[in-house]
Amino acid sequence: MSATYEVENRTAVITLNNPPVNGLSHATRAGIVDGLKMAMADKIVNSVVITGAGHAFSGGADVREFNTPKSFAEPTLHMVIAALEDAQKPVVAAVHSTAMGGGLELALACHYRVATAGAQIAMPEVKLGIVPGAGGTQRLPRLVGVETALNMIVSGNSVLSEDLAGTRLFDQMIEGDLMAGAIAFADKVADVRPLPKVRDIKIDCPNYETFFQQARITVSVQSANFPAPEKCVDCVAASVSMKFEDGMKVERENFLALLQTTESKALRHAFFGERAAGKIPDVPDDTPKRPIKSAAIIGAGTMGGGIAMNFANAGIPVMLVEMKPEALDKGLAAIRKNYENTLKKGKLTQQKFDERVGLIRGTLSYDDIKNADIVIEAVFEEMGVKEKVFRKLDEVMKPGAILSSNTSSLDLNKIADFTKRPQDVIGLHFFSPANVMKLVEIVRGEKTANDVLATTMALLKKIKKTGVVSGVCDGFIGNRMLDMYTRQAAFLLEEGCLPEQVDKAIEKYGFAMGPFRMGDLAGVDVSWAIRKRRIAERPDMEYSKIGDLLYEKGRYGQKNGGGWYDYKPGDRTPIPSLLVSEMIINHSKDIGVERRKISDQEIVERLIYALVNEAAYLLEEGIAQRASDVDIVYLTGYGFPRHRGGPMFYADTVGLSNVVVAMGKYALGRHGGFWKPAPLLAKLAAEGKTFN
Known part of the structure; x- marks a missing residue:
């Protein structure tokens, strides 16, 4: 049953029962309407209470029915809301835990609302590129005031119920048992007539034209690539300037x-993609999971410290291992400073600060971590160093402990073979800064056990990370694709671009940072070392020599004041470098390339289609499970513009046949072999199909 019905004294209780968040599925909607009909027909019943079972009042639409006929089947949410509003006996919403989106709109249609403290109240539709669609923009301003409603609807962020207790949203805050309090309240108002309707409330908003004019200016600046926030302002403005029915229109x-905009489709794609990423086809949901009550990190550098903070933030004790006391002290001090900065900004209470700092301890001995449930190696990216660490972990860690590597590109199968328990070895590639970035690539080795996969996926959810499973290859999903992107960026320099033109073009497209700014941040010396290793392993791969020339000049990026750009001391603002420009132009002459004017469109196409083509190979090889996984990797780990939906979604929107045609054009230029379409891409394009 998706909604249950029972009568307590003279109050009918309709309970939404559609776990996990009581989504408003077709069956749930029908259950509400059927319950209302029974309550209206029963002469004993004088009032109705609607609540949600478990840990939610209602999280809104049931995402499992999105894009299916059930999502549009009658009774629709609009019909349910009309039935609630027109009920001839008072209907009380008993709100607890979560009331979001359509769930909140359901409560707004009731005659009364009561709530417990701590409930998350939100209209998050803007995060899917749409506006609330069942009266939320018209009813919420009538109850909480125009400014509060506008902030909630435009941001999509949740507000605690107690913070709204002084508004008309809640008629009573219930302390103690919610249902007992709700039924008592319902009995108290059972004979009150006329029944109050939110739509009848007059909005008091003097000088509203000036208010909304300023709001539009603010919102347009903050949401340049997304139309939904500005449309939210229009809808809330209509609640003030129009009659209720006209505002609803x-x-x-x-x-x-x-719903029809590319931006909304991209956001919805990302929403479902993140949920799909958590599903591993051959690892059932009921796979037993190993308990993770403590963790250890090998290496207290920037990455190790950031990883440790994730565990402490989730209440899991963690031990940091270092070889030298000064390195350990430096790492622990950096963690403490990070938390102090958060405390100063008011984003952390003193109690939470003390708890989190107290959960992170340091040691110089592997013996101190032998009973940890999971250990993550975060040492230098060199196989010999990894070998020493994993042989030691194999020796000291308890049976059943998960041994994981934060490697960003090395062969996990080889790392696993340094141990006598390869089934317990997995890759957990965190992204820097690890305490901020959402993405973790879960690298599945040939012998990684299913329960290890299931445990790490559940653990990442607990520490609020987005895990995406990758097979074993050089660079896994993200960095293997990035290699093609940066190769193409360097080829563009040879042919006529300068770093600032390439970066500006891709940043205008929506990337947070262009390839050369990114290279300076990560380190020119780091990319040089990776490139040298790859050239040795894959002598058939063509790379531009420009990056090597930059490295040979001792320009390593922001770390020493000059890379692709110049930098002033203490300032990370990139300044175009005359020295680098001359180096690039001279290199073009040396290799006999006549430089030409290159359009921003060509820059963007070559960089993005390089990603798309390599991802198609990853899908064919089974390294990536699904195209949406690739998109989630790039949206959450590489600064790909969210309104574009990821490289694979973007290619779908452009049309794969158009992608292949563009690649054919670039194949006529230098390094033409680069542009051979992956068989999967060519096949889908020929059949008029898409990746997603």
């Missing part, structure tokens, strides 16, 4: 129009 028109 404005909301509906904007909702339907936004």
Whole structure:
């Protein structure tokens, strides 16, 4: 049953029961309407209470029914809301835990609302590129005020129920048992007539034209690539300037129009992609999981410290291992400073600060971590160093402990073979800064056990990371694709671009940072070392020599004040370098290339299609499970513009046949062999199909 019905004294209780968040599925919606009909027909019943079972009032639409006929089947949410509002007996929403989106709109349609403290109240639709579609933009301002409603709807962020207790949203805050309090409240208002309707409330908003004019300016600046936030402002403005029914029409028109935008489709793709990434086809949901009550990190550098903070933030004790006391002290001091900065900004309480700092301890001895449930190696990216660490871990760690490597590119199968328990070895490639970046590539070795996979996926959810499974190859999903992207960026320099033109073009497209700014941040010396290793392993791979020339000049990036750009001391602002420009132009002459003017469109296509083509190979090889996984890797780990939906979604929107045609054009130029379409890409393009 998705909604249950029972009568307590003279109050009918309708309980949404559709785990995990009581999504408003077709069956749930039908259950609400059926329960209302029974309550209205029962002469004994004088009031109705609606609540949610488990840990939510309602999280809104049931995502499992998105894009299926059930999502549009009657009774629709609009019909349910009309039935609630028109009920002839008072209906009380008993809100607890979570009331979001359509779930909150359901509560707004009730005659009364009561709530417990701590409930998360939100209209998060803007995060899917749409506006609330069932009256939220019209009813919420009537209850909490225009400014508060606008902030909630435009941001999509949740607000605690107690912070809204002084508004008309809640008629009573219940202490103690919610249902006992809700039923008592319902009995108290059972005979009150007329029944109050939110739609009848008059909004008091003097000088609203000036208010909304300023709001539009602010929102347009903050949401340049997304149309939904500005449409949210339009809808809330309609609640003030129009009659209720006319405002509802404005909301509906904007909702339907936004559904068709590429930006909304991209955000919805990302929403479902993140959920799909957590599913491993051959690892059932009920796979037993190993308990993770403590963790250890090998290496207290920037990466190791950041990883440790994730565990402490989730309440899991963690031990940092270093070889030298000064390195350990430096690492622990950096962690403490990070937490102190968060404390100063008011984003952390003193109690939480003390708890988190207290959960992280340091040691110089492997013996101190032997009972940890998981250990993550975060040492220098060199196989000999990894071998020493994993042989030692194999020797000291308890049976059943998960041994994981934070390697960004090395062969995990080889690392696993340094141990006598390769089934317990897995890759957990965190991204820097590890305490901030959401992405973790979960690298599945040939012998990695299913329960190790299931455990690490669940652990990443607990520490609020997005895990994406990758097979074993050089660079896994993200960095293997990035290698093609940076190769193509360097070829563009040879042919006529300068670093600032390439970076500006791709940043205008929406990337947070262009390839050369990114290279200076990561370190020119780091990319040089990776390139040298790859050239040795793959002599058939063509690389531009420009990066080597930069390295030979001792320009390593931000770390020493000059890379692809110049930098002033203490300032990370990139300044185009005359020395680098001359070096690039001279190199073009040396290799006999006549430089030409290159358009921003060509820059973007060559960089993005390089990613797309390599990803198609990854899908064919089974390194990536699904195209949406590739998109999630790039959206959460590489600064790919969210409104574009990821490289594979973007290629789908352009049309794969158009991608192949563009690649054919570039194949006529230098390094033409680079542009041979992956068989999967060529096949899908020929059949008129898409990746997703």
